[in-house]
Amino acid sequence: MTGTRIKWTNRGRPTVAAVGLCAGALLLACSTNDTTGAGGSGGTSGGGGQGGSAGTTATGGAGQGGAPVFHPGVLVDDGLVARYYLDEAASGQDPTEVLDAAPEPLPLPLTYVNIGVDENMTYTEDSAGNRGLAFVAAGHDDRASVAIDGTKILASLHGGHTATYEVVANVLGVSSSISRLSHIGIESGHNLSLEANSLTRVLVSMNEHGVGGVPVDLPNIGRVVIHAVIDTSQTEPADRVRTYVNGGKLPIVVGTPPLLNEAIDLGLGRHYVIGNREIGERTIAGAIYYSAIYSTALTDEQVLQNVALLLVDDDTPTDDAPP
Structure with a gap:
């Protein structure tokens, strides 16, 4: 599958993404803006080209007249609940809240520990211009959170x-007591x-149960996109939790799948x-650049x-992006 976009933000970053999607354990940016419909190799179903249909095997499809799988330049909004681009500030700045780009926005107040003096959490902007929340050390109390x-x-x-x-x-x-990336909970x-x-x-x-753990070599991957997808309506227990790293669906090696049609109980x-639990002590060391929540189970595509x-x-893909 191939998607192409050209993106400008008001920070002056033109970006052209021509990405061939190879759904293995690690998906890399590759390929060109080819629209002939060749699919990925060694992964899940390949995608149809412009006007073609999606393939049904890892070799991809090249059908005529079907709808293309991708809508270039547009993030999926199916079931979107909240989307935090974490780009409110440049490196070293400490704004008061994280902004939500989804409808009915729900901002997250930021809690800094030792702000300005040996602070553990601050905003960062990497060499490619991606902004996010940086954490110096694991196991601290800094966080973005809301009741x-x-x-x-x-x-x-x-x-x-x-x-x-x-x-x-x-x-x-990470903390051996389990660092949080995106989390809903009370106390522990x-x-x-x-x-x-x-x-x-x-x-x-x-x-309150571990439902899926996957093997990932986190420090050697670098900046990575992670998806955790839950669908308890699936008949097969193994299909009720899917975890992807850079688009590759990984095998679950620990945890017990949810029961059939088990409801999510938030109470x-x-x-x-983002980046902790409410009572703290669960930061990562590193950076979180983006976080979103959906009420739907996103598909592979x-x-x-x-x-x-x-x-x-x-970061925010419009001219309304923070300066």
């Missing part, structure tokens, strides 16, 4: 059977959480937190579409 009672997050996810977390991060260190609970307890494993938790008194865009640029 979700009465909010769209609780209304959209509680009692449902599907959800997707989408995160762009560069994880260099894990109602719905994307997390890591080592530099070789990403975990998904739901309803009351919970917080949504939707995951690949967003990965193609986010790998190139995870």
